[in-house]
Amino acid sequence: MSKKNKVADTDDFGGFRAGFSVLVGRPNAGKSTLTNALVGKKVAITSAKPQTTRHTIRGIVHRDDAQLILVDTPGLHRPRTLLGKRLNDLVADTLAEVDAIGFCLPANEKIGPGDKFIAAQLAAVGRKPVVAIVTKADLVDKQALTEQLLAVAALGREVMGEDGWKDIVPVSATDGFQVETVADVLISHMPPSPPLYPDGELTDEPEAVMVAELIREAALEGVRDELPHSLAVVVEEIVPREDRPEDNPLLDVRVNLYVERPSQKAIIIGKGGSRLREVGTNARKGIEALLGTRVYLDLHVKVAKDWQRDPKQLVKLGF
Numbered sequence: 001m002s003k004k005n006k007v008a009d010t011d012d013f014g015g016f017r018a019g020f021s022v023l024v025g026r027p028n029a030g031k032s033t034l035t036n037a038l039v040g041k042k043v044a045i046t047s048a049k050p051q052t053t054r055h056t057i058r059g060i061v062h063r064d065d066a067q068l069i070l071v072d073t074p075g076l077h078r079p080r081t082l083l084g085k086r087l088n089d090l091v092a093d094t095l096a097e098v099d100a101i102g103f104c105l106p107a108n109e110k111i112g113p114g115d116k117f118i119a120a121q122l123a124a125v126g127r128k129p130v131v132a133i134v135t136k137a138d139l140v141d142k143q144a145l146t147e148q149l150l151a152v153a154a155l156g157r158e159v160m161g162e163d164g165w166k167d168i169v170p171v172s173a174t175d176g177f178q179v180e181t182v183a184d185v186l187i188s189h190m191p192p193s194p195p196l197y198p199d200g201e202l203t204d205e206p207e208a209v210m211v212a213e214l215i216r217e218a219a220l221e222g223v224r225d226e227l228p229h230s231l232a233v234v235v236e237e238i239v240p241r242e243d244r245p246e247d248n249p250l251l252d253v254r255v256n257l258y259v260e261r262p263s264q265k266a267i268i269i270g271k272g273g274s275r276l277r278e279v280g281t282n283a284r285k286g287i288e289a290l291l292g293t294r295v296y297l298d299l300h301v302k303v304a305k306d307w308q309r310d311p312k313q314l315v316k317l318g319f
C-alpha cells in the first residue's frame, strides 16, 4: 500500500513516516483493545476501502512526525473457518500490503497451537518486519512476564530464524503500560512518507466524511432551496453494537444535523417525523453499501444558531 503512495524515493518528507500495520493473533489475544488504546478513541469502522487496499481500517494513530494506519486481517486469526488456498491467499494479500506486522500473544496464557499456526504463517510471508507484542502484561507478575517474553523470543527464533522477531514489546492496553512504545516500535518500521490520511477527529476521517455526505444529500433532497448552506452534518460516533453474532454485525452510527433556525428543523423533521424517517432510510442504504455492514442510524436534528460564527464549532464541524 504505502509503496504506491510514496511520492519519491529520494525525498525523506522531513522525517515523517506513514504506513500500514496489522495486529494479528489468535482470538482473545487483545488485538481490538490494543487498537483502541493505540488510536485513543473508540473507532471501529468496518469495511471502508482506503485508497488501493481492500482492507478495513481499524484506526489511525496520528502523530506530529508519523501516521500509523492499523488495518484488519481477514481470516488470519480464524484459521478454522477458512481452508487451504483461500486462507493462504487472504493472509498473503494482507500481510504483503502492510509495512509491519504486530503479532499479539497474551502474557497470561501459554503459547499454544493457535499462536504457532500464526507464527508459521508470518514466517512464510518472509521479510516483513514482525514485532511480537506480549499483551495483557497487567495480568501477570514480573517473573511470569519475563518468562513469557523469553518463550516468545524462542518462538521467534524457531520460526523466523536466528534473528527472531524484530522487537518484543510487553504492553497492557487496559492500564496504558507501554502503549506508546508499541506505537513507537511499529512506527519505526514505517517508510518515509507524507501523511496518508487527514489528521483530526473521527469527523475528519474518510469514512465519516462520506457518511456525513450521504446523510447531507438525503436531508437536502427536495428541500435544497429552503436549506441552502445552513445544514451541517456531524458524525459523532460509529461503533459496533456489542453482543452481535460475528457473521451479522451491526454498527451504531450517531449523527447530529445542525440547522440555524427552528423553522429549518421543522422542514428536516417533517410532519410527525415522517421526513426524517425517510432521510434516515435513504441515507442508511448508502451507508450500508459504503461500510459493507448493517447500520443502525440515529439522527438528531439540532438548532445551533451561531455555528457558522463559532470557531470551535467550525472545527468540530470539519471546516
Ligand SMILES: Nc1nc2c(ncn2[C@@H]2O[C@H](COP(=O)(O)OP(=O)(O)OP(=O)(O)O)[C@@H](O)[C@H]2O)c(=O)[nH]1
Binding pocket: 025, 026, 027, 028, 029, 030, 031, 032, 033, 034, 077, 135, 136, 137, 138, 139, 171, 172, 173, 174, 175
Ligand atoms: N487485563 C487486561 N485485559 C485485556 C487487555 N487487553 C485485552 N483484554 C481483555 O481480553 C479480552 C479479549 O480482548 P480483545 O481485544 O477483544 O481481543 P481480540 O484479539 O481483539 O479478540 P478477537 O476479536 O476474538 O480476535 C477482552 O475481555 C479484553 O477486555 C489488557 O491489556 N489487560
